[in-house]
Each structure stands twice: as C-alpha cells, then as structure tokens.
Amino acid sequence: MMNRRCFIKKTVSSLVALSGWSVLQQSALAADSKESPTLDALEGKKPLIKQTFRPPNYETPVNYFDAAFTPNDAFFVRYHHAQIPKVNVKDWRLQVGGDALSKPLEFTLEQLRNEFEIVEIAALCLCAGNRRSSFQPPATGIQWGSGAMGNARWRGVRLRDVLARANLDKTAVEVSFDGTDSGILRTTPDFIKSLPLAKALDENTLIAFEMNGEPLPHWNGFPARLIVAGWVATYWIKHLTAINVLSKPADNFWMKTAYRLPKDRFTTEQFDSQVSDTTIPITDIVVNSLITNLTDEQVITGVKPLEIKGVAWDGGDGITGVEISTDAGHSWQQAALMQNYGRFSWRHWRYQFTPKAVGEYSVMARASSHSGNSQPLIAVANPSGYHHNAVQKITIKVV
Numbered sequence: 001m002m003n004r005r006c007f008i009k010k011t012v013s014s015l016v017a018l019s020g021w022s023v024l025q026q027s028a029l030a031a032d033s034k035e036s037p038t039l040d041a042l043e044g045k046k047p048l049i050k051q052t053f054r055p056p057n058y059e060t061p062v063n064y065f066d067a068a069f070t071p072n073d074a075f076f077v078r079y080h081h082a083q084i085p086k087v088n089v090k091d092w093r094l095q096v097g098g099d100a101l102s103k104p105l106e107f108t109l110e111q112l113r114n115e116f117e118i119v120e121i122a123a124l125c126l127c128a129g130n131r132r133s134s135f136q137p138p139a140t141g142i143q144w145g146s147g148a149m150g151n152a153r154w155r156g157v158r159l160r161d162v163l164a165r166a167n168l169d170k171t172a173v174e175v176s177f178d179g180t181d182s183g184i185l186r187t188t189p190d191f192i193k194s195l196p197l198a199k200a201l202d203e204n205t206l207i208a209f210e211m212n213g214e215p216l217p218h219w220n221g222f223p224a225r226l227i228v229a230g231w232v233a234t235y236w237i238k239h240l241t242a243i244n245v246l247s248k249p250a251d252n253f254w255m256k257t258a259y260r261l262p263k264d265r266f267t268t269e270q271f272d273s274q275v276s277d278t279t280i281p282i283t284d285i286v287v288n289s290l291i292t293n294l295t296d297e298q299v300i301t302g303v304k305p306l307e308i309k310g311v312a313w314d315g316g317d318g319i320t321g322v323e324i325s326t327d328a329g330h331s332w333q334q335a336a337l338m339q340n341y342g343r344f345s346w347r348h349w350r351y352q353f354t355p356k357a358v359g360e361y362s363v364m365a366r367a368s369s370h371s372g373n374s375q376p377l378i379a380v381a382n383p384s385g386y387h388h389n390a391v392q393k394i395t396i397k398v399v
Contacts, residue, residue: 037145044217046074051142055079056219059147065292065311068341068348069122069212070150077219078127078148078233080191080254081181087239089223094207096162098244100172105165109209109223116157121204121229122345124151124313128232128259128282131388139385146290151311151346154227156208160201163245168197171247173273175200177226179239193235194250195228196271204229204316204344207240229344230284230316231269232386234259249273255281265380266387267373269315284315287375288389289322289349289367296394303398305354308335312367313346320368322349328362328393329377335365355398366391 040050040058048058058077064070089109097104107115127148129141163175176194183189199205206227209216216222221238228235234254249255260279269283289312300306312319318340323332338348355361368374379390 037143042077042219044073045077045219046071048074048076049145049147051144055082056084057142059144060150062146062290062292065147065151065290066309066348068339068345069152072152072212072214072217072220075125075150075152075211075217075220076127076148079181079238081183081188083182083184084218084239085180086218087180087223092223092241094224094241094243096166096243096245098172098176098246100169100245100247101163102167102169103165105162107162112157112162112207112209112224116161118155119158119206120153120155120210121206121227122151122153122341123204123227123229124149124285124344124346125227125233125236126285126313128234128386129384132385134388134390135379135381135385139383141385149233151313151341152211153213154206154208155210155213156206156224156227158203159205159207159226159243160203162207162243163200166245168245169247172197172245173248174246174250176242176244176246176250177235177237177240178242178244179221179225179237180241181239189253191237191254192250192252193237194246194255194274195235196273199228199231199271202229232259232282232285234282259384259386261382261384261386265382282386285313286387286389287314287317287319287367287369287371287373288312289365289375289392291363291365291392291394294363294394294396298394298396300355300396300398303355303358305352308351308353308363308365309348310335310365311346311348312365314367314369314371314373316343317369317371317373318343319347320370322351323366323368324351324353325364325366326353326355326361329364329391332366358398360395360397362393362395364391364393 037049039047041047051057060076064074094107130148133143174194208227209224226237271281274281291310293309322335335349335351379388
C-alpha cells in the first residue's frame, strides 16, 4: 500500500515529467492553500501560524504587532525551498562575482564586520502575498492572513560599499543574489533574485547579519541576508552566499515568471530591465494598515471608551495619517500617530472610540502616505494575489 509521502513524491515527479515547473508550482500552491492553518513551533521560534511545514511557511499572530519591533522568535518564516541547511559561520563565505565587475571577491562574516562601516535601519519585511486569503475570488498561492510580515532593526553593511571594492564595470545592469536553500528535486529552479543596479547601490540596501540587536535567527537568514528596504521580501535573500553583477537582465524563473504583476494596475517603483509586454516585476510595498487589538465579530462588554490600535506602512514615502470609521465608512476621523522609527518602519496609531449604545459597529482603518496614495476600498485584482491593501473592515458588537 502506498503511503502519503510516496504518493506525494510520485505525484510531484509526474507533474515535472508531464508539464514542467510552472504546473508543479501552481499545483503545489493550490494544495498548500487548502491546508488549515494551525499554531506550531519551529526550533527556536514561538508557536506561529503554520501555513506549510515543507517548505516552512509560518506567519506571526497579529497580537505580536503591538510591539514596535517584532520579536525574533515570533518573526514570520517564508521559504520557497524545503532544503535549508544550517550554516556554520566558520565555513561561510560570501562570493562576489559576475561578468560586469573586474575584481571577484570573497568575504568571511568577520571581514564584513571589520572592513566596512556598520549601519542599522528599521524596516518592515513583508511577503508580497500578505493578506492573500482576503482576495475574492481566491488567488492561487499560500493563503496568508495578515501575519506574513514583521518590523525589525537590521544591522549590517551597505551593499554598495561591498560592490565598490569589486570595481563595477560600466556595463552593469543588475545585481543578482543567491542563498544556500535549495529544492528537493534537481529540476527545481534555484531561488535567485536580482535588483536593478540603482537599487543595489541605494544606501538603504544592506547585507545584514543582526536583527533586533541579535544575530539573525536560522529561520530568518543566518548568518547574513539581503535587506532591500521598502521592497517586498521576495528580494530579501536569506543565507546569502553569492552576489553577481550582471551586464544583462537576469533570465530565470524567479525573475521572468514568478512575482510579476499585470501592467498598469499598480503605481509602484519601476524595474525597467525586467519589464515585458504584459507584466512587470513586483517591487515596492504599497500603503496599508492593520487593526491589531480587535478581531472581526469580537464582543465588547459595556458601553465605555474603547481604544482601537494598529499599524500602518508603505514602501518608504512615510505615513501621513490613518483615518478610522466606526460607521461603515460614512464618516472618518483621524487617529493619532505614534513614534516614527524611520520611513521604512511601520507606524503605530491609536484612536479613542466611545460607542453611543449597545449594538454592532463596522470599524474601518485607512492609511495615507506622503506620496498621496491611500488604501483603496477594494483590492486590485491580480492572478497571484499580491499587494492586498484594501481598507480593513471588521465588525464589533457592544453588549
């Protein structure tokens, strides 16, 4: 009798043989989306909301978001590949190469720490598919709730400082990044992402080795990961081992097929060398907000003052305000913004609400940024379920 593991392995092999990687990816994601999320703890982590175990994809319970910085042991986990070796820092090396530089280099972690200026930035790490489960009709992919994100203080060195030592050629167009994680099947495309040269040279793009004052946890990229402040986490390569400066645009599955959006649906930062006739690569984070201390259908006892709390964020323009409605959007009032930790960090907000009587109240939160963008009432539809930033709406009942 065939057990479950053998059945899955045989099915996956058949998919690869018959239809190639694109069908495998769609089938796997569709299967993942049917799993019922449960609380489970990976080694070194508190219980998180498990979406899939292999590869590990776990989201942070929203109650942790009341903190300015998400605790390392409660920070979400996102992988595309199931083989994630534990790295011995003594053996770890960062290779810098490519066809558009004249001086290939290799660094140990100690060299990075000692030979370059150390900088720190507060930045939100957010999966492009965060809130995917809210799309209707459902979008293909892991059905993330609101917890596929976390805010942290990242400490490391500027990528541009490392690249400067390698003597970039004038033909450089993009910079690609690879880590140690890999697929179980040999046919699985290596998870390699690239950045446009200008983004790679941005002062807010780091090679980080600390998170909230501690070494990176294994599940969040130890010993070093890329930080691309303001852009979605697909570019934040974990367990970084290879950086290559390219004279031509990267041409692989993870750049040409995955993590792309239909043209003309979002006003986001351009990645010109990766634009096709019909799609563009996903880039920066869109303006969004989340209520963190109330849940849909929550019952509140007594007609008394109630504090509504949450977080708001965008791709680095900065949050200018958060409006709250307690009457299903008929009227809006400004919430108070809390401490600003920098334009790439999320921003906490609070609003004092006193119900007039017992009954149901429809509570909504809408953030706006310095760019003039604000959250739409309806999420912008796209096949992969990225950038869900519709105004959140919950119902509370006062009894």
